[in-house]
Structure formats: structure tokens, C-alpha cells
Amino acid sequence: MTTYVSSTSKKRLLLGVTGGIAAYKVAELARLLTQNGIDVHTIMTESAHHFIGPVTFQSLTGNPVYTDLWGANAAANMAHINLSRNADMILVAPASANFIAKLANGIADDLLTTLCLARDCPLMIAPAMNRQMWENPATQRNLSVLRHDNIKIIGPACGEQACGETGMGRMSEACELAEAVRSALQAKNLLRNKKVLVTAGPTFEAIDAVRGLTNKSSGKMGYAIAQAAVEAGAKVTLVSGPTCLMPPAVDTLINVVSAAEMLHAVQAQIEQIDIFIGVAAVADYRAAEVNQQKLKKTNEKMLLELIPNPDILMTVSNLPKPPFCVGFAAETQDLEKNAEIKRKKKKLPLLVANLAQYAIASDEVELVLIDDNGKHILPKATKLQQAQHLINHIHLLYKRKDNLA
């Protein structure tokens, strides 16, 4: 009988290898991960055997290699449960188009797909395939399902392929994958069991039955932060204004339209919240009167009376026992000066500043974090990478505050 006991300090990673020529690069990955002190257990699909032998992984990781759902070495034939029981993470590299399709559809017809379905740990995949397979709408559809299911996709890169063609589909290099695993394992428990509420997107303030006031926020930053908080083990509530984005797999998603609805949703949750991150671009004003019918066009001047909306973040930070509050400031000029004024006014331990003209709707952004110790610049990177840095920073400040309390 095989027992699966992991040492308490070592992180346990299940490394899934599917059939693709990039499997040869995964031998190097297994070596790097093992060298980094990670306890690596390899699971190969049947077709992976055509590209690389199990002995290679066994030698490099010092652990047996698994292939068979029905193997005699599986305790009571429950290998899928036992192997994933204490796993901190599963990485599948290379992830073939066929494996991705099965994963997207919940198919469990071999040990690796069964393990992935029976897991309760994060799953990361490194796709590798011919460029046409990558571009095929079926593959792209499957990948968007995986993103929605909160499965992290690393790569692929563009370049020369084993088939002689050039394009998207080359698996990321072993060192990049090892780094992605290291940072994901590190992030995994940072906010474990902490309750995080994120507001995201714009608000829409109706003027009449069809028109309204809104702003250009895409919601990408707020959604990336919600996603990074989920990855860090937090229980996440996302209160979102109207966006066109697929939401991350948060615990609670509340869709709202106006600032008043957003405030109401936040107030209903806030008592249980440890960390509040106000990313939403809340409209500062709303129409004093909302016309139930569509207003008719005339040739006359029209005056619209606006009244200020409540400041949701300030309402939260002024509570007698506020959660740890993080605000955002999108400025078009004097970024740091205006941001610090805002931080003081809203009584925030941390404020994230960015230049609105570069940040809105873009996929990459430079951020400045401003806290009691000064400013920290996060050079331009994707919104998800910035969100992960931000979560690390929030964790540091939150821990410090907790120790002082």
C-alpha cells in the first residue's frame, strides 16, 4: 500500500504531463522545481509516454510516476483522491488541446483528468500545440471556459514550432513555469480565510428610461484584484457595476447599476469584511430627477440638475470599526500630490494611484502605492500582475496592523 504523506514545510505539487513534443522541456522543469524544494509528483497521460519516459521524471523528482487510474499501487484504487488530497497545486505542462478540451468539459477518463476534477487546490496549465490547433475556435472557447473556472493559463509563446511552422503555441520555458509555480505557491495562503470585498467597474446613473451618466471604466482592474484575492485564498465578494467582462470565480458576485445600489450592496456585507478595496469608478453625481419616459428632443437648451452621490469608500472608512480600506485614485495630472490628498481625506491606510489617460480600458498599467511609509512604484505590467503585487502589499500592511492591534 502506498501512503501519501507530505512533509509539513515542503509544498507538494502534482505535475501533469500530456502528450506533446514540449514534454522534453518538462524534464528540466521537474528538475528546477525539485531543486527549489518542491515535492513533485508526476502524472503522465498515456500519450505522454510516446514523448518521454517515466524513469526520467522518477529520477529527477525522486518520487514514483503515476499513469494508471486503476494501478495496483493506488490505495484501494482511489489514486485520484489520494494523490490530490494534500496537494498544494496542480500544474499540467504541456497541456495539449485534447487535455484542455476534456478539462473544459469536466471529462475524467484517465488519472490526470480525474485528479483535476477531484481537486481542491489551484490548477495551472501551460498549453503547447500547433498554431492552428491553438487558433481553432474550439480551443479558444475551451480556454475561455477554463479562465472562467479560475484555472490559470501560462503562455503559450509565439515562435518556431516543432512542426516547422511559426506562430502561437510554443510552451513557456521551464524557468518561466518554475517562477509562476513559485509565486503562486507563495501567494496561495496570504489572505487565507480573510473576507475581502472589491467594488469594480463604472456605475450608471439613469437620466431617463434609456439615457444615463457613466464613465469609461472597463472593470478590468477591479476584476483582476478580485481574481488575485481569490488566488491568495480569500473569500471574495465582488460588487460590480455594468461591465462586459467574464467575472472571476469569487464566492459572491453582486451586480449593480447605480452608486446607490452599490452602496446598498456594500453596506449589506460590510460588517463581516476584513479588507475593503474600492476600485469602482463611482459616478460622482446623479440626476436629481429620473424621468420614467424617454425625454423628447427639442431645439431648446436643456439643464440637467445633478446631485452628489454618496462616497462609498468614505462611508466605509468612517465606520466606527472599519475594515482595512484600500482606495484607488485615477488622476489626469499631479498624480502623487492629488492621491495623497485623497488618501488623507478618506482616511485610508493604502491608496493606489494611476494616470487615468493610460489606465482606462488598457491591459497594462503602472501603479503607485501610497501608504504611511511613502510611495512604492509598480512599473508597467499586466493588470493581473499588478493586482498580485497589490495583494502582497495589502497582506504586509494588514499583518502589521493585526500585530499592533
Ligand code: C5P
Ligand atoms: O474621490 P475619487 O472618486 O477620486 O476617489 C476614488 C476612490 O474612492 C476609489 O477607490 C473609488 O472606488 C472610491 N469612491 C467611492 N464612492 C464614490 C466615489 C469614489 O467609493 N462616490
